[in-house]
Amino acid sequence: MRNFGKIALFVAVVGLVVIAVTVSGPRLGLSEPIVGFGLYRSYLNPLGAAIAVLGVLAVVVHAKRKERAGIAAGAVATVIGLACLAPLMASTLNPPRRGAPINDITTDTVNPPAFEVIDETRAGARNSLDYGGAEVAAVQAAAYPDIAALETDLSPDEAYERALEVAGDMGWEIVAADAERRRFEATARTSVFYFADDVVVVVTAQEGGSQLDMRGVSRVGRSDQGVNAARILAFQEQFNQ
Structure with missing residues (x-):
């Protein structure tokens, strides 16, 4: 468990890379826009929640051991996870207006x-x-x-x-x-x-x-x-x- 914070931070960084590829994939020709949007909508919130939970656990584990480096790594992972959840929190507090059913x-x-x-x-x-x-x-x-x-x-x-x-x-x-x-x-x-x-x-x-x-x-x-x-x-x- 000594490297728990590093593991949490590594997972968070990998998650950011995955999100970046998902969002930029259509522009780079890696996927169709509807595919990138579908992946983003389906997996951003679960991924963000998992990263945030892992980060919090890392902070708790390293806090008990008074390991500052581990606490810092866990805290950064937690912030990254919460950032991924920001769109969900924003839409919950201020639900977006539903668009008219025409294109x-x-x-x-x-x-x-x-x-x-x-x-x-x-x-x-x-x-x-x-x-x-x-x-x-x-x-x-x-x-x-x-x-x-x-x-x-x-x-x-x-x-x-x-x-x-x-x-x-x-x-x-x-x-x-x-x-x-x-x-x-x-x-x-x-x-x-x-x-x-x-x-x-x-x-x-x-x-x-x-x-x-x-x-x-x-x-x-x-x-x-x-x-x-x-x-x-x-x-x-x-x-x-």
Whole structure:
């Protein structure tokens, strides 16, 4: 038991490495985003609890023997375990708002922009690009009433170029761009787990300026947890800066 603290600390470090690989695996191409997310959701809390318990036991054992090095190692392991449990504690104290059960958000629910280049063969896709119609539109209106087309005083060509610039600044991968028709399709990814969402942007001429419509569709998941709506609003805000 003399090395109990070192053992606890070693287990904690290994646990951190496992978590890091799980989270970064999709970005590094080691796993699909949904796999990394599933592993994280299933095993983070049990792993954190095990590390924390092991750390506390190490502290108790070495405290009885007055072994400072062992106490310190056990304490560090305990902190690592509690850090792993932090998301669980935070969500327990402040439960997150449940996302609307849709994964397709658009600024035009009557005539949503269509994907012409990105299709059903996109990697890892489980959701269709076909719009769900009135039912999806009703859910969106209730959950995200602030989603609407962006109107600007810029000319259509200027608005199109500005939209492409913003997409690039936000790190989107432009898949296809048609300057003549002022539309482009892109893939945007979440910072954590690297989930892919496909986006189409269309600029149309309006009296005194132009209008910009967008649509974002997640490749997996019944709900996108509000990611596409937040991305559209962030895009529009940055566009106007």
